[in-house]
Amino acid sequence: MSARIAALLLEPFALWHAEREHGLDLPLAVTDAGRVRHASAAARAGGVQPGMRVSGALSRVPELHAVPLSAPALEAAWAEVCAGLPAYSPRLEVGGVGRALLTLTPAGAAELASALHARVGLADTRELALLAALGAEAGYVRAVADPAAFRRSLPLEALRGVGLSAELHARLTWLGVGTVGELLRWSKAQQAAYLGAEWAVLKPYLHGANSGGVGRARLPAEVRVARQFDDPLFEPRDLSAAAQALCPALLEALAGRSPQRLTVRAGVAGLTLSATRTVKEDLRAPGVLHRAVLRALDDANAAHLGVEALEVVLSGLDRLGGQNDLWSRAAARDAAELAERRFPGVMRQVQWLDPFSVAAGTAYRWVSALTRDAPAPAPVASVRRAPVTVRA
Numbered sequence: 036m037s038a039r040i041a042a043l044l045l046e047p048f049a050l051w052h053a054e055r056e057h058g059l060d061l062p063l064a065v066t067d068a069g070r071v072r073h074a075s076a077a078a079r080a081g082g083v084q085p086g087m088r089v090s091g092a093l094s095r096v097p098e099l100h101a102v103p104l105s106a107p108a109l110e111a112a113w114a115e116v117c118a119g120l121p122a123y124s125p126r127l128e129v130g131g132v133g134r135a136l137l138t139l140t141p142a143g144a145a146e147l148a149s150a151l152h153a154r155v156g157l158a159d160t161r162e163l164a165l166l167a168a169l170g171a172e173a174g175y176v177r178a179v180a181d182p183a184a185f186r187r188s189l190p191l192e193a194l195r196g197v198g199l200s201a202e203l204h205a206r207l208t209w210l211g212v213g214t215v216g217e218l219l220r221w222s223k224a225q226q227a228a229y230l231g232a233e234w235a236v237l238k239p240y241l242h243g244a245n246s247g248g249v250g251r252a253r254l255p256a257e258v259r260v261a262r263q264f265d266d267p268l269f270e271p272r273d274l275s276a277a278a279q280a281l282c283p284a285l286l287e288a289l290a291g292r293s294p295q296r297l298t299v300r301a302g303v304a305g306l307t308l309s310a311t312r313t314v315k316e317d318l319r320a321p322g323v324l325h326r327a328v329l330r331a332l333d334d335a336n337a338a339h340l341g342v343e344a345l346e347v348v349l350s351g352l353d354r355l356g357g358q359n360d361l362w363s364r365a366a367a368r369d370a371a372e373l374a375e376r377r378f379p380g381v382m383r384q385v386q387w388l389d390p391f392s393v394a395a396g397t398a399y400r401w402v403s404a405l406t407r408d409a410p411a412p413a414p415v416a417s418v419r420r421a422p423v424t425v426r427a
Contacts, residue, residue, distance in 0.1 A: 038124075039178075040249060041139040042164035043147065044154040044171075045116070046196075047073045048133035051152075052112045053102040059152065062096050064089070067104040107311040111298045114350050116151070117254055123147050127252035136161060136249045144176045158182070161249070162197075162240045169196040182243065187216030198236035203229075215241065257350040258288040263302075267341025274338055278328040281347050282321050288349075294318055295351025297327055301337035302344030310334035318349070368405075375405055 045051045049065045050073040057063060062078040064071045066089050074083045074092075081096035093099055113132045120127050123146070126138040139147065141157060148155040148171075156167025158179035167185070170193050171177035179185045191213055195204055212218050218226065219241060226241070227234045239246065260281050268274050297318070300309040310331045318324045328347055332338070375382045382404040392398040 038138045038140050038143075039157050039159060040161055040164045041124075041137045041144045041147070041176075042156040042158075042161070042168040043120075043135045043137060043151070044156075044165075044168040045133040045151065046154075048113060049073055049102075049104055049109055050075060051133070052109060054152075055112075057100055057102070062099045064092055064099055064101050065104055066101045072104055105311070107296055107313045108309075111296055111309075111311040111348070111350065114255065114257070114296075118257075121252045121254070124249075125252060126249040127254075128249050129254075134165075136164070138249050141176065141178060144178075148174055148176050160243065161246050162244055165197060166193055166240055169193040186219065186241070187214065189215040191215060191218065194237060194240065197240050198233055200233060203231075203233060255350065256292075256352050257348055258285055258294070258352065259346065259348045260284045260288070261344065261346035263344050264342065267303075267343050269338060269341050271338070274332060274342060275325075275329060277342075277345055278332065278347075279321075279325050281328065281345070282324050285324060285347060285349060286319065286321060289319060289352070291319065291354065292352040293355050294349035295353065296349070297331055298348040298350065299328060299331040299335055300346040300348070301332065301335050301342045302346075303337050303340040303342060308335045308337040308340075314351075371405055375403075 047065075050063065053063050053065055053073075054061075054075060059075075060077060061075070062081060062083070063075040064078050064083055065073040069089055071083060071085050071087050071089060071092050074085055078092070078096055078099055081099075083092045083096055083099060089101055092101070109132060117127075117129050117135065120135060120137065123143055124137040124139050128136045130136070137147075139157070144155050144157050147153065152174045154168045154171040154173055155176045156164045156169070156171055156179070157176055158164040158167055159182075163179050163182055163185065166189060167177040167179050170189060191199075191204065191207060194215065195201070207218065221229070223242070230237060238244075262277065262281060264277065268277060294314055296311055297314055298309060298311040300307050312327065312331045312334065314327070316323050316327065318327055332342075332345075371382050383401045384404045385399050386402045387399050389398050
């Protein structure tokens with residue numbers, strides 16, 4: 036069968052990642068600043084709702100597994116998901132965290148949805164594919180055969196995922212608009228007047244658009260180095276030596292680039308414990324990189340269990356630039372020497388002696404800009420003379 040545009044949704048990605056790590060059937064809650072950000076189906080069945088305090092959620096579901104929100108870990112997990120998507124299709128466009136567009140056959144879309152337990156929409160346009168994914172169930176594919184019939188039956192809530200605000204959604208619901216088909220009964224002028232600034236964003240999803248296909252996959256580069264150990268490592272000095280042994284290969288692979296994230300994965304008794312840190316230092320120095328790896332390994336809390344394998348991933352690679360002068364140092368020096376030969380004494384600068392002194396002679400002095408030590412005459416200030424009035 037021919038390939039169509041497929042929209043992949045793993046939203047909310049924080050909850051998807053937590054369920055991927057701990058299990059789909061557990062009552063899970065992603066927490067942030069002491070409150071529940073996302074709750075799994077099992078947790079919601081017990082009365083846990085987003086926005087409530089973690090203490091209140093635990094009182095309702097004592098076996099609730101709370102997972103703190105970690106932005107660096109989510110970015111690293113999403114990068115890992117994106118790295119595996121080209122195996123399904125050579126055409127891939129990555130949107131925000133948890134969203135991607137591919138070109139897949141129905142069989143390939145079903146395989147992807149099952150493998151990632153994701154919502155997948157399949158259609159002939161990007162907009163319809165995304166709307167179909169928003170209305171699909173996790174682990175299944177929703178294909179669009181008749182675009183007009185699909186839009187008519189689509190719940191209005193699906194537009195929340197493509198730009199409809201909560202305020203406008205509530206107002207439309209008060210007016211009795213429950214599906215996209217009921218909204219399409221309005222004229223375009225009425226839709227534009229009522230939706231206001233959101234009309235430009237929602238128009239392609241309501242009336243279709245020729246937004247083209249999906250481009251080829253362009254994934255960000257990353258550096259990955261791994262080592263296996265004959266015996267589990269427990270002692271800090273052994274782990275420090277193991278981390279230091281990885282640094283030369285990492286620096287060679289970086290080739291002068293600077294990473295944004297550092298991920299450490301430690302193999303422990305058949306399991307993998309990982310930790311991700313956002314890089315705030317320049318890791319292109321061996322000592323700085325070594326310390327960063329050890330800090331991330333400490334976050335993984337795997338040393339007391341015995342580390343059997345160690346992998347370090349540096350992602351978000353950028354080549355840092357520098358702001359250079361108009362001339363290079365040699366060229367600037369040659370230009371200054373030429374100016375000094377042609378106009379002796381003109382190349383001068385201020386050397387501060389005592390910035391707090393009120394006397395000009397003791398506060399600073401003029402020196403030669405070339406030697407920086409020989410005294411130079413002060414620049415002559417231009418004198419503006421008052422005009423002379425001649426009377427007859």
